[in-house]
Every structure is written in C-alpha cells, then in structure tokens.
Amino acid sequence: xxxxxxxxxxxxxxxxxxxxxxxxxxxxxxxxxxxxxxxxxxxxxxxxxxxxxxxxxxxxxxxxxxxxxxxxxxxxxxxxxxxxxxxxxxxxxxxxxxxxxxxxxxxxxxxxxxxxxxxxxxxxxxxxxxxxxxxxxxxxxxxxxxxxxxxxxxxxxxxxxxxxxxxxxxxxxxxxxxxxxxxxxxxxxxxxxxxxxxxxxxxxxxxxxxxxxxxxxxxxxxxxxxxxxxxxxxxxxxxxxxxxxxxxxxxxxx
Amino acid sequence: xxxxxxxxxxxxxxxxxxxxxxxxxxxxxxxxxxxxxxxxxxxxxxxxxxxxxxxxxxxxxxxxxxxxxxxxxxxxxxxxxxxxxxxxxxxxxxxxxxxxxxxxxxxxxxxxxxxxxxxxxxxxxxxxxxxxxxxxxxxxxxxxxxxxxxxxxxxxxxxxxxxxxxxxxxxxxxxxxxxxxxxxxxxxxxxxxxxxxxxxxxxxxxxxxxxxxxxxxxxxxxxxxxxxxxxxxxxxxxxxxxxxxxxxxxxxxxxxxxxxxxxxxxxxxxxxxxxxxxxxxxxxxxxxxxxxxxxxxxxxxxxxxxxxxxxxxxxxxxxxxxxxxxxxxxxxxxxxxxxxxxxxxxxxxxxxxxxxxxxxxxx
Numbered sequence: 043x044x045x046x047x048x049x050x051x052x053x054x055x056x057x058x059x060x061x062x063x064x065x066x067x068x069x070x071x072x073x074x075x076x077x078x079x080x081x082x083x084x085x086x087x088x089x090x091x092x093x094x095x096x097x098x099x100x101x102x103x104x105x106x107x108x109x110x111x112x113x114x115x116x117x118x119x120x121x122x123x124x125x126x127x128x129x130x131x132x133x134x135x136x137x138x139x140x141x142x143x144x145x146x147x148x149x150x151x152x153x154x155x156x157x158x159x160x161x162x163x164x165x166x167x168x169x170x171x172x173x174x175x176x177x178x179x180x181x182x183x184x185x186x187x188x189x190x191x192x193x194x195x196x197x198x199x200x201x202x203x204x205x206x207x208x209x210x211x212x213x214x215x216x217x218x219x220x221x222x223x224x225x226x227x228x229x230x231x232x233x234x235x236x237x238x239x240x241x242x243x244x245x246x247x248x249x250x251x252x253x254x255x256x257x258x259x260x261x262x263x264x265x266x267x268x269x270x271x272x273x274x275x276x277x278x279x280x281x282x283x284x285x286x287x288x289x290x291x292x293x294x295x296x
Numbered sequence: 297x298x299x300x301x302x303x304x305x306x307x308x309x310x311x312x313x314x315x316x317x318x319x320x321x322x323x324x325x326x327x328x329x330x331x332x333x334x335x336x337x338x339x340x341x342x343x344x345x346x347x348x349x350x351x352x353x354x355x356x357x358x359x360x361x362x363x364x365x366x367x368x369x370x371x372x373x374x375x376x377x378x379x380x381x382x383x384x385x386x387x388x389x390x391x392x393x394x395x396x397x398x399x400x401x402x403x404x405x406x407x408x409x410x411x412x413x414x415x416x417x418x419x420x421x422x423x424x425x426x427x428x429x430x431x432x433x434x435x436x437x438x439x440x441x442x443x444x445x446x447x448x449x450x451x452x453x454x455x456x457x458x459x460x461x462x463x464x465x466x467x468x469x470x471x472x473x474x475x476x477x478x479x480x481x482x483x484x485x486x487x488x489x490x491x492x493x494x495x496x497x498x499x500x501x502x503x504x505x506x507x508x509x510x511x512x513x514x515x516x517x518x519x520x521x522x523x524x525x526x527x528x529x530x531x532x533x534x535x536x537x538x539x540x541x542x543x544x545x546x547x548x549x550x551x552x553x554x555x556x557x558x559x560x561x562x563x564x565x566x567x568x569x570x571x572x573x574x575x576x577x578x579x580x581x582x583x584x585x586x587x588x589x590x591x592x593x594x595x596x597x598x599x600x601x602x603x604x605x606x607x608x609x610x611x612x613x614x615x616x617x618x619x620x621x622x623x624x625x626x627x628x629x630x631x632x633x634x635x636x637x638x639x640x641x642x643x644x645x646x647x648x649x650x651x652x653x654x655x656x657x658x659x
Binding site: 117133134147148159 | 524603
C-alpha cells in the first residue's frame with residue numbers, strides 16, 4: 043500500500059474532565075474514500091475538528107505526506123488543501139450560493155476596482171454555476187439566498203464549496219443526515235467524484251449500509267481510540283457493529 | 297366524513313377568480329420580464345415597501361396641507377435636519393448588518409463635537425476668523441475622536457466578547473460623561489466662520505444644501521461598499537453566520553473592529569456636520585440620536601439579527617420620522633404624534649421581517 047496521505051498519531055483531547063480522544067490514531071491514503079465510524083461519543087467529530095484546524099489537540103502529531111504539520115486554524119487547513127463539510131452546514135444563509143462558494147476566496151474585479159475591494163460577482167456566478175453543475179445541482183435562482191433553498195440543495199452548496207477548493211483531503215461529517223433519497227445518492231456520487239479527482243475523502247456516517255457501499259476502507263473509533271481497520275470488501279455490518287460496541291484488539295497487535 | 301364547507305359560496309369565488317386572474321396573469325408575465333423581475337425582487341424586501349410608505353405619507357400630508365408641506369423651503373429644511381442623522385445611520389447599518397448594535401453613536405458624536413470645537417478654541421482664542429488649517433485640524437480631531445471610540449467598541453465586542461448592547465451602552469455613558477466634563481456642560485459657541493459657511497452653503501442653482509449633498513455621498517458610498525465590495529460581503533457574512541465566516545478563513549474579530557471603527561468615525565464626521573449646521577456644539581440635542589439611527593436602520597429593513605441590510609432602506613428609514621414630524625407640525629398636531637407613529641412603524645417593520653423569516657424557514 044502507498045504511504046499514508048494524512049496521519050494522526052496519539053491524538054489526545056480533553057474538554058474539562060471529559061477525555062474525547064485518548065491517544066487516537068488515524069490514517070488516510072491517497073485516492074480513497076475512508077469511512078470513520080464509531081458510536082456516539084467515540085470522538086469522530088472531535089478528531090475531524092482537530093484535523094481540520096477548528097480545534098487544537100492537547101497531545102499528538104499530524105503528518106501530511108510524511109511531513110509533520112501544525113493545523114492552527116481552519117484557514118491553515120485550507121491552505122494545506124484540507125477542506126471540511128460540517129454537520130451543521132457552515133453556510134451564511136442570507137448570502138446566495140455563489141457568495142457562499144467563494145466566501146473567504148472572493149474573485150476581485152480586475153485592475154484598480156479590485157484593489158479598491160470591488161467583487162467580481164459575475165465571474166463568481168459563472169464559476170459557481172460550473173462547480174454546482176459538476177455536482178449535478180441546478181440552482182434555479184442563482185441570486186436566491188441559501189436559506190431559500192431546500193435542505194438537499196443547501197447540503198450540495200456546502201459540499202460543492204469544499205470540493206471546489208480541496209486538493210488533498212475532504213472531510214464530510216454526516217453529509218447525508220438531513221437528505222432525501224435522491225439527494226443522498228447525489229452527494230454520495232459527489233464523494234466518489236472527489237476520489238476520482240485524486241482527492242481523499244473522509245466520510246463520517248452512522249449508516250453502515252452506506253459506508254459499506256461507498257467506502258474503500260473503514261476505520262473504527264471507540265472511546266477516543268482507533269480500535270479497528272477494515273478493507274470495505276472484507277467488512278460486514280456485524281463486524282463493524284461489534285468493533286464499534288465491543289472494540290477489537292487489532293491496534294498494536296497488527 | 298366531514299364535508300368541507302367552502303368559506304365563500306362557489307359562485308362568488310368563481311367570479312372573484314375571474315376578475316383577479318387577469319391581474320394575476322399580467323403580474324406573472326410582468327414579473328418574468330427583466331424589469332419586472334427587478335421590481336418583484338425589490339418588493340420582496342422591506343426597502344421597497346418602506347419607500348412606498350414614504351411616498352404615500354408625503355402625498356397624504358401634501359393632500360391635507362396643500363401648498364404647505366411639499367414646498368421648496370419645507371423639503372429643504374427636512375433634508376438638512378435628516379442629513380446628520382443619515383450619516384450616523386449609515387454606520388449603524390453596517391454594525392447591525394453584523395448582528396451587532398451601536399448605542400453609543402449619538403454621544404460619540406457629541407464627544408467628537410466637543411473635542412473638535414475645543415481644539416479650534418485652543419488657548420481661549422476666538423476662532424471665528426480662523427483659516428483652513430484650524431478647520432482641517434478640527435475635522436481631524438472630530439474624525440479621530442469618533443475613530444477612537446469606535447475602535448474601543450470594536451475591541452470590546454470582538455476581542456473582549458462583551459455583548460454589543462452592553463459594550464456600547466458603556467461607551468455611551470463614558471463618551472457622554474467625558475463630553476460634559478470637558479465642556480463643563482457649556483456649549484461652545486465660537487466656530488470658525490468657514491465651517492458655518494459650509495453649513496449654510498447651497499449648490500445647484502442655490503437649491504441643494506452642501507450638507508445634504510455630503511450626506512448623500514456618504515449614503516451612496518455606504519450602499520456601494522455594502523453591496524459590491526469584499527468589506528460589505530464579509531459584513532453580511534458575519535451577520536448571517538459568524539461561525540461560517542470564521543471557518544471560511546475570514547478574520548472575524550478584525551473585521552468587527554473595522555465595522556465599529558467605521559461607525560465611530562462616521563459619528564465623528566456627523567459631529568463636524570452638526571457644528572457646520574448649528575455653529576455650536578448642541579450638547580443637549582443628542583439624547584435620542586442613537587435610538588433614531590437604530591430605528592431608521594430597522595425601519596429600512598436591516599435585520600435585527602444581522603445578515604440582511606440595506607443602506608437605501610436606511611435612507612428612507614431616516615426620512616419617515618422627519619416627514620411625520622414635519623407633517624404633524626404643519627397640520628397643527630403635537631409633534632409627539634411623530635413618536636407614536638414612528639414606534640408603530642418600527643414594530644410593523646420588525647413584524648414583517650419576522651413573518652418573512654418564518655415563511656422562509658417553513659420551506
């Protein structure tokens with residue numbers, strides 16, 4: 043197997059007396075969809091937040107392409123090519139789809155106007171239509187605020203936003219939790235497209251069927267540690283559930 | 297099981313539908329034209345409705361007091377009285393667009409007016425015949441005073457995480473107190489005559505006061521910045537979802553400081569305009585400026601929770617109380633009716649905003 047793209051080693055994170063992560067390891071390989079599963083409170087979201095820079099680990103190391111990195115903020119993560127689609131949809135509901143897609147990375151007008159801070163809304167709208175088109179999302183009214191979109195369309199905007207900018211890893215925290223059947227299929231299709239573009243996708247999901255269907259590999263967290271790793275083709279729902287609830291003494295032994 | 301009883305007899309409903317459907321059809325086809333879609337979109341915002349209300353009010357007062365309300369003199373008086381308030385309301389629009397509030401603007405303006413006037417009166421000399429050097433120094437002090445209070449507000453809100461309502465209530469008291477201490481509660485009545493001349497100057501065939509032109513430029517600039525620049529985009533993004541803005545890599549704290557600093561600086565500029573119009577510091581005249589500015593912003597359709605804002609709406613929102621005041625006065629009613637009416641309009645504006653939000657969330 044190739045070298046890991048992203049590695050976390052011995053991550054510890056406590057909130058007061060609660061230890062969310064107790065020496066957690068995690069690996070992402072290039073060009074794969076890896077599912078991160080675990081029971082509630084296993085530490086999935088905390089781990090993602092640390093890798094995406096929105097929380098800081100108390101202990102532990104993170105390596106990207108073998109180089110040790112420090113991810114001090116979401117912005118630093120983005121600069122490293124790591125993007126996150128958050129569970130609670132980090133969108134600005136009053137802005138339209140293209141403004142959200144380009145939030146923090148606006149295209150400026152050429153020349154003096156750009157220097158003065160004027161936005162090139164037209165160029166951004168064209169770029170947005172292309173990015174959304176790639177996901178099969180048809181935003182009928184491009185100028186409509188994101189709050190006016192359906193849940194699925196909103197999720198698509200959030201996913202498109204991450205995919206458009208990531209060039210190494212995309213984290214997706216329960217990307218289909220709020221979606222209907224059609225939109226779920228579409229988002230999963232998008233996740234596959236992310237991988238086919240040479241970007242690794244990390245998927246947090248509670249839906250074991252979905253995980254087995256789409257992931258190449260599965261890593262299981264339990265009580266703040268990684269307890270098992272599976273190739274998706276070797277895994278069954280029973281194996282995954284038992285790893286999540288009982289834990290498997292795979293780590294260290296393997 | 298239960299028979300559905302039509303609320304209107306079928307025949308009446310059919311007749312109504314027959315009468316209304318051509319209108320609805322025409323509106324529908326109109327709203328699909330280029331111009332029509334702009335109109336339709338405009339009326340989905342508060343600003344257009346408020347503008348309609350303003351036009352109706354002006355028409356009504358003109359109808360009730362023909363030849364008295366819409367005179368050149370009265371319109372000009374209203375415009376001058378609104379100019380200073382408009383400048384601070386533009387700053388307030390940006391603050392409220394971030395989901396914050398700046399209660400201190402009226403008293404920061406007072407403070408800036410006092411420090412500016414005192415600087416120009418430095419050493420007890422009478423500055424009436426002073427040249428441009430003293431005038432520009434006075435302007436710089438007014439702007440600087442406003443900027444300083446604005447930066448303080450911004451740091452308190454963004455860095456110290458003091459809720460904006462309390463932070464700016466605190467600086468309201470402090471700037472008010474300092475203004476009274478510095479001036480001993482006495483108005484400073486000696487202002488360079490250059491400034492007074494600016495306050496009474498008129499352009500365009502001697503019709504439009506300079507202060508109205510200047511306030512309009514500030515408002516137009518504010519509208520352009522809010523709608524077309526990165527600064528405006530970030531302001532709305534922060535008000536819409538601060539966490540999203542942060543995750544998108546926007547330096548939220550720094551941006552908030554800039555927005556409050558802008559509000560303070562505009563208050564300082566408004567202080568200088570006020571000096572020009574009244575040629576005195578008008579210490580007792582700013583008790584309600586902050587609330588008037590906030591009312592104007594809210595009437596204009598800027599959301600109380602941020603994310604949605606309109607400088608055009610604010611401009612109309614500043615005008616409505618003025619038109620009510622002038623109209624009631626001309627008709628011989630007590631001017632306090634204005635306060636009653638403004639209160640009602642304010643509540644109506646927020647209520648319709650809530651309705652729209654609820655309708656949106658139901659989708």
